[in-house]
Amino acid sequence: MSIGKSWGLLALTLLMTTLMVTMGIWQLSRADDKRQLLQEWQQRRDIVLELDEALTIDTPFGYRLDVGGVYLAGGDLFLDNQIQEGRVGYRLIRPLQTPYGLLAVDTGWWPADADRRRLPVVTVPEGAVQLSGALVRPYRPPLSLGGAPDPQAQRIHGLDPELLLARWGQRTLPFVLRLEVEGAEWQPVVMGPERHLGYAVQWFAMALAVWVAALVFYRRRHEA
Known part of the structure; x- marks a missing residue:
């Protein structure tokens, strides 16, 4: 394999893994956001406000x-x-x-x-x-x-x-x-933090798999 093609494959590997790691980090961030939102919901769900009180709070959600x-x-x-x-x-x-x-x-x-x-x-x-x-x-x-x-x-x-x-x-x-016409079990998120964490693990695993595949490929080409 020529040097140019080798560098091209290396660049593609770096690009793919960077994208996958970025997506994994984003999913971790979403998991943290959902976890904080659920925590706020649990803390606030039994506190009753009047409308004038709600308008004085920066984030009255929950x-x-x-x-x-x-x-x-x-x-x-x-x-x-x-x-x-x-x-x-x-x-x-x-x-x-x-x-x-x-x-x-x-x-x-x-x-x-x-x-x-x-x-x-x-x-x-x-x-x-x-x-x-x-x-x-x-x-x-x-x-x-x-x-x-x-x-x-x-x-x-x-x-x-x-x-x-x-x-x-x-x-x-x-x-x-x-x-509240649908029962008290409603929560402010559709996809919980566990789902986002699972997606993050998948993205990181795919990034690792790409590097493993690339290393195996380069080693075989070197030995050939």
Whole structure:
């Protein structure tokens, strides 16, 4: 094998292992983030705040909130691609008018119709309501498929503040109230830290395998 090809294979080996190690480190970072989030959730889940108290905290996610207000008519939005027990559906997001501004409320999961053009038929409670639930981060999809979202569409893919502003006519508070209508076992993460740790081990193992394969290859070429 020529010197040029040898250096080329070495460069490719370095590039692949660097990428794999970087992905492994990223997965470890994600595991730490999820572990911290779950720890905060355990510490805060039984602490109840009023809305004015929640607005004074930099990261109020995980605390419980008791709040009253009135749902804005015609403001229902359906957060798409939400899986529950293996079924595809939506999370129904409603705007609640409060004395401190508009609050996005995640009222629960609804199954999707076989005809994706048809959204669930729901009714809006009339008059003032008193709600209790958990404060969570506004959901944003990990990837953007491109194109500006339709501000008039009821089916949405994320709770982007600008989209909610266009749809509801007011800026929303910096958190979402998730109503506790699905039991107390809900946790703020879908993929736990153990899964991320497992992925990190896989990336590191693949990086090691690449180096082992490269060393075996170079040794055989040298002996040939």
